[in-house]
Amino acid sequence: MKMQDLCEHLDVVQKKIGYWFDNEDLLLQAFTRSSYSSQYGGENNEVLEFLGDRVLDFYVVKIIADRFGFVKSQSDYYDEENDLDEYCIVAHKNEAAFTELKKQIVSNETLAKTIDKLGLFKYMYLGDTDLENPKFKDNLIKVKADLFEAILGAVAIDSDWNQDELQNVVEYMLQIDDFLEDVDTEEPRPSKFQLENAVTTLKELSEKGRCSIPEYDQSEEQVLMNDGSLMWECTCYIRSWAMKHTAYATSKKEAKRYAAYLVLCDFYGLPDEFAEEDNE
Template sequence: MLQKLAALQQRLGYEFRSTALLLEALTHPSYLQDHPAAGPHNQRLEFLGDSVLQFILTDALFREFTAEREGVLSRRRAVLSQGGFLTQMARDLGLDDALRLSKSEEDTGGRGRASILEDAFEALVGAMYLDSDLATTRARVLAWYGPLAARLAATEDAENPKGRLQELIQPVHGNTALRYEVTATTGPRHAREFAVAVFLNDRQLGTGTGPSKKVAEEIAARTALLTLRQENHGNTK
């Protein structure tokens, strides 16, 4: 276990002064069924870490996106702190390899279970906060996330392309500048295919086709986002 802890701390870019805190963060409640004297499990640290993480993300988003409204900032924080996102962060850091689980939990796939990994990530943040201070924890957490704008762009474009496109266009062009138009409908009634174009005022930004207008609009929005990203990249050269 000591070798695993050393490897984990190297990946974290942080060496714990209290190994006991790190072990607590990695200890699932089930572990105490087999090892009752092993010390506390990670649920209290998860409670603390959740609040610390929310503050770190709130502060970072507030400082980075100075023109965004409260609703947009709240949605972006939710994206960065949702269970699936934290589960992937835990895997990226290798927390799954270092978890302490009961044999039964291990045998039923607990090491890869999303809820266990999410709790462990938040518990790790809580443990680091107690082991150091807020400034150190903030620096390490944001280093794990990397550039927030890039993380958000990749996630939001994939999950909600229409919402992401609206967020980019609205501050500059207003609420009604975007519109989606069905340009063609083909195929028999039971297998229709819709073609949709998205316009910024009178300029066509993207097109998409799909088995429903909703799907076609989402594909058109993704195309428009790619167009805007390529234009912005060209302008920065």
């Protein structure tokens, strides 16, 4: 690749990274390898790379927390009497899953691909010890990743650690939405609100005095449905909540579960996960 003088392309580079420098010498330093500074003098990008590495980690974690974090009281499933206002990351993802996502985003491979996509490597200042080293090409991924981090370090110093500017550069350069678009943000329903546990949950709520004893009225024979099928019918009634729901299923046990589940959904304002299936 033919290298180009960054001084002649400062506007192009600043547009690519989404930030305009007050002190353009910092941008030049970010693109300067130690091999060049050792040969020609001046500063290299190693300190800026050290700073940018910390900036990158912080803002990737912050972006994940902003997108997928919540306090439990914001959850549809919040139980005011039993839950604490604990902070969570989207419940179906545990710490390990987000750790892996973060590692993918900040990996040398990802950063190097970003530098290639933005076409920034050709503006680096390289000394003869790099250019004449046959093994230098084997280390290009690390060199490009260091450049990415050095740019962030330069932005940090130039902006006086302006949080909005730093986060914007991280998001702009990485196109971070591409990494996050496949993360499922739907919070899984806690086990106590799931169909298979509905009867037990109502029983436990009544034992704690939070509702009256559930009353179930089950059909003695199967009921003929509009589509010609035969189903068992069950009605669940909670007097203290003034709530009654009737459900139909292929077994008495499932009909009872579904009726209890519908009452729970109604009382807690939760969607019936099976409504679409029933309507199809």
